[in-house]
Structure formats: C-alpha cells, structure tokens
Amino acid sequence: MKHIIILGDGMADWPVESLGNKTLLQYANTPYMDMLAKKGRCGMLKTVQDGFHPGSEVANSSILGYDQNEVYEGRGPLEAASIGVDLAPNDMAIRCNIITLEDGNIVTHNGGNLQTEDGAKLIDYLNEHLASDRVKFYCGVQYRHLLVIKGGNKHVVCQPPHDHPGEPWRPLLVTAAADAPNDNELTAQETADLLNDLILRSQELLARHPYNVEKAKRGERQANSIWPWAGGYRPHMVPLTKTFPQIKRGAVITAVDLIRGIGTLAGLRVIDVPGATGLADTNYEGKAEAAIKALETDDFVYVHVEASDEAGHDGDLELKLKTIEYLDSRMVKPIYEAVKNQQVAIAVLPDHPTPVAHRTHTNEPIPFLIYAPGIDADAVETFDEEACKKGCYGQLEKDGFIREFMKI
Numbered sequence: 001m002k003h004i005i006i007l008g009d010g011m012a013d014w015p016v017e018s019l020g021n022k023t024l025l026q027y028a029n030t031p032y033m034d035m036l037a038k039k040g041r042c043g044m045l046k047t048v049q050d051g052f053h054p055g056s057e058v059a060n061s062s063i064l065g066y067d068q069n070e071v072y073e074g075r076g077p078l079e080a081a082s083i084g085v086d087l088a089p090n091d092m093a094i095r096c097n098i099i100t101l102e103d104g105n106i107v108t109h110n111g112g113n114l115q116t117e118d119g120a121k122l123i124d125y126l127n128e129h130l131a132s133d134r135v136k137f138y139c140g141v142q143y144r145h146l147l148v149i150k151g152g153n154k155h156v157v158c159q160p161p162h163d164h165p166g167e168p169w170r171p172l173l174v175t176a177a178a179d180a181p182n183d184n185e186l187t188a189q190e191t192a193d194l195l196n197d198l199i200l201r202s203q204e205l206l207a208r209h210p211y212n213v214e215k216a217k218r219g220e221r222q223a224n225s226i227w228p229w230a231g232g233y234r235p236h237m238v239p240l241t242k243t244f245p246q247i248k249r250g251a252v253i254t255a256v257d258l259i260r261g262i263g264t265l266a267g268l269r270v271i272d273v274p275g276a277t278g279l280a281d282t283n284y285e286g287k288a289e290a291a292i293k294a295l296e297t298d299d300f301v302y303v304h305v306e307a308s309d310e311a312g313h314d315g316d317l318e319l320k321l322k323t324i325e326y327l328d329s330r331m332v333k334p335i336y337e338a339v340k341n342q343q344v345a346i347a348v349l350p351d352h353p354t355p356v357a358h359r360t361h362t363n364e365p366i367p368f369l370i371y372a373p374g375i376d377a378d379a380v381e382t383f384d385e386e387a388c389k390k391g392c393y394g395q396l397e398k399d400g401f402i403r404e405f406m407k408i
Contacts, residue, residue: 030332033327038380041378049397106166203224
C-alpha cells in the first residue's frame with residue numbers, strides 16, 4: 001500500500017455567523033472530501049503539543065510523527081534546510097519576513113503579497129548594506145526569507161508578524177528570554193539587540209529602494225521592514241524511512257520553504273512545481289499531476305497547499321471558501337480519480353485552524369480522514385470539524401495519526 005497526505009494549510013476554522021453558524025468546511029461545496037470521509041474513517045488530531053506555539057512548523061512536523069520536545073528548533077533551521085543552507089554548529093537560523101508597516105502598525109506579514117523576484121532584489125540590497133562576517137540574508141520564496149547569525153543565541157522572544165496584524169510594531173521588538181542560557185557566542189540580550197538593530201536599519205534602507213519608491217507613488221503597500229522570528233539551531237530529525245520501513249522513497253510537494261525543509265530533514269525528496277505560489281492562484285493542477293506521477297515511483301507523498309492559510313491570515317472569508325473548494329475539485333478529485341483502482345491510501349487534513357475572524361493560527365484539534373480501498377468505514381458522512389468528532393479514531397495526538405495511517 002502506498003500513502004499520500006493531502007494537506008490544506010489552515011483550512012479548519014470557527015463557526016461563522018454569516019454562514020449560518022457553520023464552519024467553512026461545513027459550508028463549502030466539497031463533494032470529494034465528503035465522499036472520502038463517508039467511505040473512509042475519520043477523527044480529530046491534536047497537532048500542537050502543550051507548551052508550543054501553533055505554528056505550521058510544529059503542526060506539520062507533528063503530523064509526520066515528530067515529538068516537538070525532541071526536534072523543535074523553530075522555522076529558521078527548517079527553511080535553511082529547504083534552500084540548501086548548510087548550518088554550522090554555532091549558526092542560528094531565523095525566519096525573516098519582509099513585511100508592511102504603516103503609521104506605526106504591522107499592516108501585513110507578507111509585504112503586500114511580495115513576489116519572489118522582487119523579494120530577491122530586496123534581499124540582495126539588504127546583504128549589500130547589512131551583511132557581515134556574522135550576519136547574512138538568504139532569499140527564500142515571496143516574503144519568506146532567512147537570516148543566519150553566526151554565534152547567535154536562540155533564546156530570544158520574537159513575535160510572529162502574522163499574529164499581530166493592525167498592532168503597533170515597536171512593543172513587539174525582540175527581547176531576551178528570561179533566564180536564557182549562554183549556549184553560543186552571543187548572549188540572548190546581545191542577539192536581541194542585534195536583531196532589533198537590523199530591523200530598524202532595514203526600514204531606513206528599504207524605504208529608499210526603487211521597488212518601494214514606486215509602490216509609494218502608486219499608493220500601494222510597501223515591503224518596508226524585515227521581521228525576524230522563530231530562530232533556532234540545526235534540528236536532529238530521524239528520516240521517515242527509518243521510522244517506517246515500508247517507506248523506501250518519499251516526496252514532498254509544496255510552495256513553502258518551511259515545508260520543504262521539514263520534508264528534506266524527514267528524508268523526502270522535494271518536487272518543484274512551476275506556478276506553485278503558496279496563494280490562491282497556485283497551480284493546483286500541476287501539484288496534483290506531480291503527486292500522481294510521484295506515486296508511480298514513491299511509497300509516500302506529502303502534498304501541502306498553503307492557500308487557505310494565507311486567506312485566513314488576510315481575514316478573507318470569500319477567498320478562503322474558494323481555496324477549500326479548489327482543494328477539493330482541483331487537488332483531491334484528480335488524485336482520487338487517478339489512483340482509485342490502485343493500492344493507495346489517502347489522508348486529507350489541515351495542519352491547524354486559521355480562523356478568518358481571528359486572522360492567525362489557533363491550537364484546536366483538527367479533523368482528518370483516512371481512506372483506502374477496502375477500508376471499513378465509520379459513521380461519518382461529511383468532512384468537517386464537527387462530523388469528524390464522531391469518527392472511529394476519536395482524538396489522536398503526537399505520532400498517533402501517522403502510525404494509524406501507515407498501518408494501512
């Protein structure tokens with residue numbers, strides 16, 4: 001039996017009054033996810049272990065069975081793995097968004113939907129003026145970039161920008177963690193001071209860059225500040241092939257560096273799909289085709305689609321509904337139709353909720369479905385947050401989901 005996980009990032013949500021107090025999964029037209037739920041088995045999964053922030057790095061690696069107490073190092077090192085940055089033992093890698101600030105507030109975490117080509121120019125510009133023997137920026141995808149600090153201390157408190165839309169940015173600057181250990185060349189306070197200095201200097205520089213000058217003339221959102229967060233050292237993750245001998249070869253398909261990094265450290269090969277953007281305009285069909293092709297040679301495929309999460313962060317109800325329906329019709333449908341007569345187990349789930357009313361991640365358990373040819377179905381009729389509570393798996397946590405899935 002081969003296995004494929006189809007993940008709609010941030011797809012889960014809260015009941016919405018304008019939708020008749022239904023969640024978006026309940027309201028959306030998702031005939032294929034509902035069909036798989038009815039033919040398969042369902043449950044709920046706690047993807048965020050106690051004591052951890054409900055970030056996608058926590059939720060996605062938890063889905064793959066990794067204990068956060070053993071592997072968690074933040075997003076930065078995962079994204080370093082994704083873009084091929086080989087971290088030295090004393091390197092601290094930290095995620096570095098390029099964001100939009102206006103009137104002293106964080107307006108958006110994505111730099112006004114900054115695209116990779118423009119982001120690369122801004123990263124080159126920042127390296128020209130801010131890089132040193134200790135500091136270097138690396139270009140990622142769109143607004144998601146990487147900052148590596150040699151000898152940096154990971155024990156700093158950074159606020160994820162997507163958690164604070166519309167809030168003043170100055171109170172959110174980096175601070176040293178209480179009782180931070182000195183486990184690297186710099187202290188936590190020295191690292192916090194360095195990061196805050198880079199933030200302030202980036203604002204002066206980026207305001208003068210031609211990209212933002214033209215944006216300002218047109219009255220558009222500017223990509224006018226860096227915002228570092230989620231730093232850590234190189235994590236130690238056991239490849240999935242060693243945990244599950246039935247996985248001889250696996251693949252990950254995503255537009256997001258973070259997920260590429262998790263996949264890389266989990267021993268999966270990364271498949272790039274042209275037109276995969278991480279937004280609602282992503283190439284769903286290309287991702288589905290790549291997944292189908294990968295199943296010809298691979299035992300395990302992890303397909304990640306970011307679009308619902310981004311719509312949730314933007315508080316865009318209509319767009320998030322569309323992304324859920326797109327996932328069903330343009331991803332789940334073609335994959336199911338291609339493999340329905342083969343020995344392929346399919347799981348569909350989000351990683352965490354990103355409620356449009358809240359505009360950031362929450363840590364509630366998420367619904368999941370598992371389908372395979374010949375599986376004994378439970379009583380669940382539809383795929384959503386309420387229906388899956390009645391599934392035969394109940395509520396799982398830690399590596400419970402992946403072990404149940406790989407049993408099939």
